[in-house]
Amino acid sequence: MPRQGTVKLSLPVLLLLTVFALAAPAGAAAPVALSQVPVPEPANLGLFVQDKNAAIRLGKALFWDMQVGSDGQTACATCHFHAGADSRSRNTLHPGVDGKFDNGHSRSNADLRGDDFPFVTFAVADDRTSARTVRDDRVGSQGVNKSRSLGINTGDKVELGRIVRDNEFHRNGRNVRQSTGRNAPSVINAVFNFANFWDGRANHYFNGVTPFGGMDTAARVHINTGNGLAQLDLTRQLLTNPYALDNASLASQAVGPVLSDIEMSWIGRSWPEVGRKMLTLKPLANQQVHANDSRLAPWRVANGLGLNTTYSAMIQAAFRPEFFNSPALVGGYSQMESNFSLFFGLALQLYQATLVADQTPFDRFLQGDNGAMSERAQKGWSIFQSGGAACFACHIGPELTGASVSLARAPGEAGLIELMTMGNGALANYDIGYYNIGATRTNDDLGRGGRVTLNGLSLPLSFTGQWFERATLPFNPVAQPGCINNFLANPPTICPPTADTITRQAVKGAFKTPGLRNIELTGPYMHDGSMVTLMQVVDFYTRGGNFHAENLADLDPFINTIGQLQGDEERQEELVDFLLALTDERVRQERAPFDHPQLIIPDGHEERIAGNPKRSRVLVDRMVEIPAVGANGRPAQGLPPLRPFLAPAGMSSTDFHYQP
Numbered sequence: 001m002p003r004q005g006t007v008k009l010s011l012p013v014l015l016l017l018t019v020f021a022l023a024a025p026a027g028a029a030a031p032v033a034l035s036q037v038p039v040p041e042p043a044n045l046g047l048f049v050q051d052k053n054a055a056i057r058l059g060k061a062l063f064w065d066m067q068v069g070s071d072g073q074t075a076c077a078t079c080h081f082h083a084g085a086d087s088r089s090r091n092t093l094h095p096g097v098d099g100k101f102d103n104g105h106s107r108s109n110a111d112l113r114g115d116d117f118p119f120v121t122f123a124v125a126d127d128r129t130s131a132r133t134v135r136d137d138r139v140g141s142q143g144v145n146k147s148r149s150l151g152i153n154t155g156d157k158v159e160l161g162r163i164v165r166d167n168e169f170h171r172n173g174r175n176v177r178q179s180t181g182r183n184a185p186s187v188i189n190a191v192f193n194f195a196n197f198w199d200g201r202a203n204h205y206f207n208g209v210t211p212f213g214g215m216d217t218a219a220r221v222h223i224n225t226g227n228g229l230a231q232l233d234l235t236r237q238l239l240t241n242p243y244a245l246d247n248a249s250l251a252s253q254a255v256g257p258v259l260s261d262i263e264m265s266w267i268g269r270s271w272p273e274v275g276r277k278m279l280t281l282k283p284l285a286n287q288q289v290h291a292n293d294s295r296l297a298p299w300r301v302a303n304g305l306g307l308n309t310t311y312s313a314m315i316q317a318a319f320r321p322e323f324f325n326s327p328a329l330v331g332g333y334s335q336m337e338s339n340f341s342l343f344f345g346l347a348l349q350l351y352q353a354t355l356v357a358d359q360t361p362f363d364r365f366l367q368g369d370n371g372a373m374s375e376r377a378q379k380g381w382s383i384f385q386s387g388g389a390a391c392f393a394c395h396i397g398p399e400l401t402g403a404s405v406s407l408a409r410a411p412g413e414a415g416l417i418e419l420m421t422m423g424n425g426a427l428a429n430y431d432i433g434y435y436n437i438g439a440t441r442t443n444d445d446l447g448r449g450g451r452v453t454l455n456g457l458s459l460p461l462s463f464t465g466q467w468f469e470r471a472t473l474p475f476n477p478v479a480q481p482g483c484i485n486n487f488l489a490n491p492p493t494i495c496p497p498t499a500d501t502i503t504r505q506a507v508k509g510a511f512k513t514p515g516l517r518n519i520e521l522t523g524p525y526m527h528d529g530s531m532v533t534l535m536q537v538v539d540f541y542t543r544g545g546n547f548h549a550e551n552l553a554d555l556d557p558f559i560n561t562i563g564q565l566q567g568d569e570e571r572q573e574e575l576v577d578f579l580l581a582l583t584d585e586r587v588r589q590e591r592a593p594f595d596h597p598q599l600i601i602p603d604g605h606e607e608r609i610a611g612n613p614k615r616s617r618v619l620v621d622r623m624v625e626i627p628a629v630g631a632n633g634r635p636a637q638g639l640p641p642l643r644p645f646l647a648p649a650g651m652s653s654t655d656f657h658y659q660p
Contacts, residue, residue: 031398033366034358034517039191040247040405041353042206047243048320048346055318059351060295061283061307062344064597068258068278070266071144072157073621076257076348078601079141081626083521083587084186084355086141087645090604090622092529094179096136097444099168108179109171109605109619112139114646114659117524117532120546125536125660126566128543136444139529140180141263142602145618149266152277157285159277161266163617175618176605178262181445183529186522188587188594189515191353192399194408194416195249198511198527199447200434201461202253204405205478206245206349207235208342209271211256214238214475215466216454221342222335224326229335238478247405250352251345258344272333275340283307283314287598292630294592295351304628312336315343354593357517357584365581373581380578383564383571390558391541391575394435394513400582401515403433415482416463419502423548423555428506429464429481433513435556438545439526442509442554447527449508449554462507506554520583520653523645532646534576534657542566576657588641591633598628 049055066075079086089112095101123130150160166175182198196202203213208221214235223232238244257263285306289296299307323339330338364372384391396402422428434448448462460466463479470477511527525531542565565571587594605619647656
């Protein structure tokens with residue numbers, strides 16, 4: 001909201017108001033329907049992309065193509081096939097910070113059960129003073145078997161590699177697929193995030209190669225100038241660089257998992273190798289493409305297996321020629337191979353930018369349809385907005401997240417770094433949209449407060465950390481602390497006289513506030529996947545978190561007992577009813593743009609050894625088919641709608657999510 005005029009207040013009043021300053025970002029506004037929010041996109045996209053629709057087709061093919069993984073079986077979609085998230089329940093456990101699975105049947109290749117959740121339990125679910133039991137396991141996504149890259153075999157989807165003994169993920173003396181230490185967020189509506197991943201490491205500036213934007217000073221793409229190839233740095237001199245790709249965190253996100261030696265890659269492979277492999281393979285060669293696919297149908301081969309084109313042709317149709325048309329080599333790779341990360345990132349961003357779920361009952365309600373939400377859901381919406389529950393302090397605006405592009409760009413927003421009174425009453429700087437809510441102990445996963453090693457330097461992920469370490473960084477921070485007085489807000493936001501001298505940071509254990517649309521379908525919940533029903537989430541917030549006392553120094557001040565909900569089952573259920581009104585039926589039924597090619601996913605392992613028992617180091621994969629779905633969605637093919645994670649057959653979604 002706009003800056004307000006100066007108001008003179010006595011120091012005692014000023015300090016009192018400071019204590020009660022709202023944790024929500026200053027640019028917050030009442031929500032409108034999500035359809036009214038422009039989909040973020042780099043303003044200079046035309047310098048790279050010559051045909052946006054062709055780039056979207058390329059992005060959809062690459063996102064769903066299992067050949068991208070080193071094992072020839074792991075696509076980006078493998079962890080994002082169910083309402084944009086991952087609903088697999090076997091071999092998804094990660095042992096957590098202690099490296100040990102925490103109960104009798106928890107182990108590698110175990111099946112998750114409803115009674116495993118929540119991982120932190122209280123004798124009275126909505127009372128944090130009652131007896132507590134803690135498991136520090138995580139629910140992640142299974143990736144690849146731990147292997148070392150030995151290069152590619154041209155024309156073969158499976159790369160050359162050697163299995164490496166895995167001391168963490170194994171069963172019966174054999175390796176199983178690794179699991180990530182965080183739950184996979186939904187890619188639907190992710191385009192509205194200013195930064196992506198739970199810790200925000202996918203930078204809003206895309207450097208063309210890695211997730212880290214200007215933090216990675218070695219990232220370069222190659223452009224044909226007409227006088228030969230030149231290296232192009234997309235993230236230097238951001239204010240004057242015509243090639244700087246802002247609003248591009250989805251492109252930054254897209255290039256991360258492909259080289260992750262847990263998620264998709266053998267240890268040590270490179271982007272040019274990925275490019276060389278994929279440019280020799282037929283797109284989606286081993287997967288059925290539906291005859292009515294909303295983007296790919298015209299290029300579908302007659303028998304449905306793959307596309308009647310090549311990735312080289314798709315790149316040439318989508319991108320400007322100066323990024324692929326040079327005959328010169330770069331380290332032994334063609335320009336197209338060398339720039340494959342650029343094509344991959346931008347194409348996936350443009351495809352995922354079409355995955356906007358903005359036709360929910362809640363959105364229709366915001367557009368004036370009072371009958372779109374039930375009376376109970378409307379009561380839940382009132383609770384959601386109320387000062388007592390304060391859900392709307394973090395899940396703010398049309399996107400229902402303080403980590404959105406529109407909030408970061410809001411005219412009245414103080415900046416990407418703001419001051420907030422933390423749970424212990426002390427002021428600190430924090431990154432807007434990232435909060436420590438006490439789901440896990442602060443030091444178990446530092447989240448936004450973590451660091452990454454790039455080019456031999458340990459660098460802070462947070463904008464706050466980068467600002468306060470700016471003297472030692474090889475790049476210029478993109479944000480600095482800001483605070484805007486807003487005396488007319490309710491409650492007022494008052495910047496303390498010492499705002500410019502406060503150097504304390506509150507970024508440890510903070511994670512991105514997710515948008516909430518389709519939350520009914522995207523469990524398990526939280527960055528650690530430790531809750532399975534929406535009532536468990538409501539109980540968590542009602543009691544004031546799992547680790548309130550332990551995390552107090554970094555804790556969001558709104559994580560406290562919610563008196564209006566504690567012990568009131570009816571009001572808690574009304575809040576759940578509101579959350580259920582955030583589901584877009586197109587997502588539930590996988591109607592366009594949420595239709596997709598066939599996917600064969602590894603869902604844990606058979607309890608037997610693959611191949612010769614004397615030689616094999618891995619268990620046999622258990623493969624499950626996700627059928628191709630056309631533009632008309634699942635009903636047109638006689639397929640049932642998507643269901644909540646671990647919801648028993650025959651139980652309604654409402655009854656399932658009411659369970660504590």
